[in-house]
Amino acid sequence: MHMIIDCHGPYTTSPKALDEWRDRQLAGLVDGSRKLAASEPQISDDQLRETIQLGQLRIQRERGSDLTLFSPRAVGMAHHVGNQRVSEDWARVCNNLIFRITELFPRNFVGVCQLPQSPGVNPSNCLPELERCVKELGFVGCNLNPDPSGGYWKEPPLTDPWWYPLFEKMVELDVPAMIHVSGSCNPCFHATGAHYINGDTTAFMQLIQGDLFKDFPTLKLIIPHGGGAAPYHWGRYRGLAQMMKKPLLAQHLLRNTYFDTCVYHQRGIDLLTDVVPTDNILFASEMLGAVQGIDPQTGHNYDDTRRYIDELAISDEHKRKIFETNARKVYARLDKRLNAVGLIHG
Numbered sequence: 001m002h003m004i005i006d007c008h009g010p011y012t013t014s015p016k017a018l019d020e021w022r023d024r025q026l027a028g029l030v031d032g033s034r035k036l037a038a039s040e041p042q043i044s045d046d047q048l049r050e051t052i053q054l055g056q057l058r059i060q061r062e063r064g065s066d067l068t069l070f071s072p073r074a075v076g077m078a079h080h081v082g083n084q085r086v087s088e089d090w091a092r093v094c095n096n097l098i099f100r101i102t103e104l105f106p107r108n109f110v111g112v113c114q115l116p117q118s119p120g121v122n123p124s125n126c127l128p129e130l131e132r133c134v135k136e137l138g139f140v141g142c143n144l145n146p147d148p149s150g151g152y153w154k155e156p157p158l159t160d161p162w163w164y165p166l167f168e169k170m171v172e173l174d175v176p177a178m179i180h181v182s183g184s185c186n187p188c189f190h191a192t193g194a195h196y197i198n199g200d201t202t203a204f205m206q207l208i209q210g211d212l213f214k215d216f217p218t219l220k221l222i223i224p225h226g227g228g229a230a231p232y233h234w235g236r237y238r239g240l241a242q243m244m245k246k247p248l249l250a251q252h253l254l255r256n257t258y259f260d261t262c263v264y265h266q267r268g269i270d271l272l273t274d275v276v277p278t279d280n281i282l283f284a285s286e287m288l289g290a291v292q293g294i295d296p297q298t299g300h301n302y303d304d305t306r307r308y309i310d311e312l313a314i315s316d317e318h319k320r321k322i323f324e325t326n327a328r329k330v331y332a333r334l335d336k337r338l339n340a341v342g343l344i345h346g
């Protein structure tokens with residue numbers, strides 16, 4: 001008997017009051033008389049409970065997963081909007097809601113935080129919020145946006161020392177980051193169809209070009225959505241790494257880089273698990289997220305990714321790595337949480 005841990009759960013069902021708070025926050029940017037009076041949106045525990053019971057918790061039960069690593073909505077981060085102060089307030093409010101849900105449902109949800117990134121602002125501004133979320137709220141990871149400009153890629157690549165203060169703090173706290181873009185304000189890139197997958201692919205290529213893990217041998221990064229185009233084009237990436245005189249990908253990246261299983265068809269998951277070592281794959285569904293609806297070819301929801309893993313012709317031991325043990329290894333602080341709520345013993 002083992003656990004099924006979904007490492008990619010966005011709070012897409014958050015109450016309207018959160019959006020209203022955000023609208024007022026942004027209105028206050030252009031009209032000082034409309035500045036927020038309350039520093040937090042007024043949302044009751046019952047309201048929070050309802051959004052979860054009708055949404056993520058219901059689906060967890062229907063599909064038979066146990067625990068979701070839960071974060072604010074990726075599209076909602078919208079780092080390109082406003083300024084540093086706006087992002088800091090917004091991240092705090094969103095993370096506090098996630099914390100409350102992890103308190104209301106401690107056996108079903110563990111927190112992953114939004115960072116208060118802002119275009120052109122060094123990510124060292126994120127350290128206090130990351131530290132607060134990990135040390136005070138019990139979060140086990142963060143979402144790191146490689147493109148706070150929202151589709152225009154104005155920041156240096158992830159391997160640039162620009163990002164190092166954040167990586168140093170992550171290593172110190174022993175938390176990984178999921179590399180996840182937010183919305184796209186570039187009309188060329190559909191957010192979930194193009195910008196997300198581009199973001200994943202771009203992050204992977206940046207990691208190949210650089211030598212980030214020489215400087216941070218214990219840093220752990222998760223590339224979502226199955227790693228974007230990387231697994232499908234594995235030969236291209238191996239070849240490019242070779243041309244750049246980089247070590248083999250196994251040494252260069254795979255001690256530190258992981259992919260999730262947010263790939264919404266069987267043959268995609270077959271390919272992912274065929275190409276990428278099982279040790280580097282973490283179960284995830286992104287429910288209720290990017291793609292909602294039922295696949296007429298299978299009669300099941302596209303994002304019901306557990307079915308694809310169940311169908312794989314790999315051993316139970318390998319499935320267990322994907323469903324549970326890899327997540328417990330990558331999110332090193334998770335075991336302490338699982339122990340505290342009695343999900344594991346020892």
Ligand SMILES: [Zn+2]
Nearest residue numbers: 074180224286
């Ligand atoms: Zn995602």
